[in-house]
Amino acid sequence: MLQIQGLRVETGGKEILHGVDLFIGAGETHALFGPNGSGKTTLLMAIMGFPRYKITGGRIIFRGQDITRASLDERARLGIGMSFQRPPVLRGVRTKDMVSACLGGREDGEVVARMSERLNMGDLLEREINYGFSGGEIKRSELLQLLAQGPDLSLLDEPESGVDLVNIALIGEMINELLEKDLKRNRKRSGLIITHTGHILDYVNAGKGYVLLNGRITCERDAHECLDSIKKRGYEGCVECLK
Amino acid sequence: MSEVSASRKNRELAQKALEKKPALGEDIDLSAYSSTAEEHRYQSDPARLPSKEKDNMLKVGVSLDDRSQRAGTFVQIDRSVVHTSASQDGVEVMSVTKALETYSWLEDYWWRAVSVDTDKFTARAELDLDNGYFIRSLPGAKVVYPVQACLYIAHKNLAQKVHNIIIAEEDSELHIITGCATRPMHASGLHIGISEFYIKRGAKLTFTMIHNWAPEVAVRPRSGAIIEENGVFLSNYVSMKPVRSLQMYPVARCAGEKAIVRFNSVLVAPPGSNLDTGSRVLLDAKGARAEIVARTITTGGAITARGHIAGSAPDVKGHLECRGLILSDKGVIHAIPELKGNLAGVDLSHEAAVGKIAEEEVEYLMARGLTRNEATAMIVRGFLRVDIEGLPPELAAELEHAIELSEKDLF
Incomplete structure (x- = not known):
């Protein structure tokens, strides 16, 4: 699904990623760990194609196609989607307008209506997008948009942050739906999840885990083992892992 | 037709103000425009008007083929009133000249909310009036559907001068949609529109005005509203088509306790358009409230977006919001929000933001x-x-x- 080779990325004139390699197969979900400032969000933004994150070296291959030079919206239409940590407020644009934009003309209104009901979206659909939203409301709205968009690869930036313990199960359920986790076979959808606490992994099953440290991947192993190791030995302990 | 309307005093004041330059906006040479136009025949069924004109009117919300959703209709083309009708009890729709003949008391409302000697435009409207509409809801009447009014310029280079009087009597409810348009043309034209609104005790008036002028037309509305106790005045204004020069600054005065005023405007200035508009509210009575919201976009033209709320009575509250979007390097938006309070108990605020997306x-x-x-x-x-x-x-x-x-x- 996604193959990254020697990716170097700079933003604000400073190189943040110094050659990252990554491979996510179809139907797989991987987790990305790392301390603040290690470059996790930069990696997601670069995969998504935000112009502020300039790719200075390496390649991104998505479903066999080199998308290193593809624009943000081209990548979205090819099947990459992202949930935002701090999305902007769009005055006058309602959440439901965003959802229909994500559907891109596909007649999936019923599915979305059913989903939003299950997600306790309530009046959120009628409200101006992200205007006065709580942390939890942002997460739910972001995931609802992604569900409508239906990308083959979902990039999720800390989906559990700011969500209380009751709602985290709900968020987990949405992500499982998004990544077709109910399918045991022929699952196509893949995901890359940034998580600080690892809480989301109690609800969403992830295969591989990576630790990103100072712009380099320093550990690559089973996601749960990776998390246990970080808990025991800290991020620095992971440096030993790849040696 | 002005002889039926003018009291001597108004005439004298107007005479003196004939050369008085406007306080804001570009001065206009009135002699460059024509004061005459061919007569247009009255139609008892406005659906008989040429379909081209009807299409232009429909774009500004005036529906002549299907009037089932309207409580009344007024259409004026150039200087001629071509149709008036009211289809619901409790609402009156007629030309303002006919209303002056019908109701002697109307003189008391004439130039009360707007001063006759404001500038050369008000003066000219007094001395050389074409016509205008009179719309009134009777006491206690709840007029369900909107009354529609259209002021239309078909004659090239005409200076159209109208004076409108709108009265919502006590405890009545009235909705008006006014569409102003021109026959698509490249020649110039001038529209001078005096509008006086009287919202009586407990009455509610919503007034929605859609302008659809042409690139060479100049427009000078002069509007005033007086709102009595517990009255509500909602005014919405939309102008999104090219217009050479538009300047207006309607003033609403909350004269009665707990009167409410809300002005909303949506303005777009394409290249070559110059819009200087704003709304002013005087909160002169206890507990009165005002809200002014303007949304402006330039795609190359110039917009001055003014707003002014003055609080001079206890417990008044006002908020002014102006947001501007610049979608072209050549456009200009100048937001001028003003607040004035001269009492400790007033609560006035504003927010303004101008920029690109x-x-x-x-x-x-x-x-x-x-x-x-x-x-x-x-x-x-x-x-x-x-x-x-x-x-x-x-x-x-x-x-x-x-x-x-x-x-x-x-x-």
Whole structure:
């Protein structure tokens, strides 16, 4: 699904990623760990194609196609989607307008209506997008948009942050739906999840885990083992892992 | 026709003000315009008007083929009133000259909310009036459907001068949609429109005005409103088509306790357009409230967006909001919000923001698969979305429709 080779990325004139390699197969979900400032969000933004994150070296291959030079919206239409940590407020644009934009003309209104009901979206659909939203409301709205968009690869930036313990199960359920986790076979959808606490992994099953440290991947192993190791030995302990 | 309306005093004041330059906006040489136009025949059924004119009127919310959703209709082309009718009890619709003949008391309302010697435009309207409309809801009447009025310029280079009087009597409810348009043409024209609104005790008036002028037309509305105790005045204004020069600054005065005023405007200035508009509210009575919201877009033209709320009575509250979007390097938006309080108990606030569309917002939508153009269009559509509290659904739909029609020209 996604193959990254020697990716170097700079933003604000400073190189943040110094050659990252990554491979996510179809139907797989991987987790990305790392301390603040290690470059996790930069990696997601670069995969998504935000112009502020300039790719200075390496390649991104998505479903066999080199998308290193593809624009943000081209990548979205090819099947990459992202949930935002701090999305902007769009005055006058309602959440439901965003959802229909994500559907891109596909007649999936019923599915979305059913989903939003299950997600306790309530009046959120009628409200101006992200205007006065709580942390939890942002997460739910972001995931609802992604569900409508239906990308083959979902990039999720800390989906559990700011969500209380009751709602985290709900968020987990949405992500499982998004990544077709109910399918045991022929699952196509893949995901890359940034998580600080690892809480989301109690609800969403992830295969591989990576630790990103100072712009380099320093550990690559089973996601749960990776998390246990970080808990025991800290991020620095992971440096030993790849040696 | 002015002889039927003018008291000697008004005439004298007007004579003196004939050369008086306007306080704001470009001065206009009135002698450059024609004061005469061919007569247009009265139609008892306005559906008989030429379909080309009807289409132009429909674009500003005036529906002549199907009037089932309207409580009354007034149509004036150039200087001629070509149709008036009222189809609901409790509402009166007629030409203002006929109303002056019918009601002697109307003299008391003539130039009470707007001064006759404001400037050369008011003076000229007094001395050389073409006509205008009189719309009134009787005491206690709840007029369900909106009354529609159209002021239309068909004659090239005409200076059209109208004086409108709108009265919502005590405890009545009235909705008006006014559409102003020209026959599409390249020649110039001038519209001078005096409008005086009287909202009596406990009455509610919503007034929605859609302008659809032409690139060479100059427009000078002069409007004033007086709102009595517990009265509500909601005024919505939309101008999204090219217009050479538009200057207006309507003033609403809350004269009675707990009177409420809300001004909403949506303005677009394409290249070559110069718009100097604003709304002013005088909170002169205890507990009165005002809200002014302006949304402005330039695609190359110039906009001055003014707003002024003055609080001079206890417990008054006012808020002014002006947001401007610059969609072209050549456009200018100048927001001038003003607040004046001269009492400890007033609560006045404003917020103003002018700028281009934030790149972050465009990228957010592009990450959902929209192209840059689609993303920009969606943000602009949201910006222009008017959610007006208290607006009846028919009017809200007309407003939305008018905005949608013009939106297409923005990109």
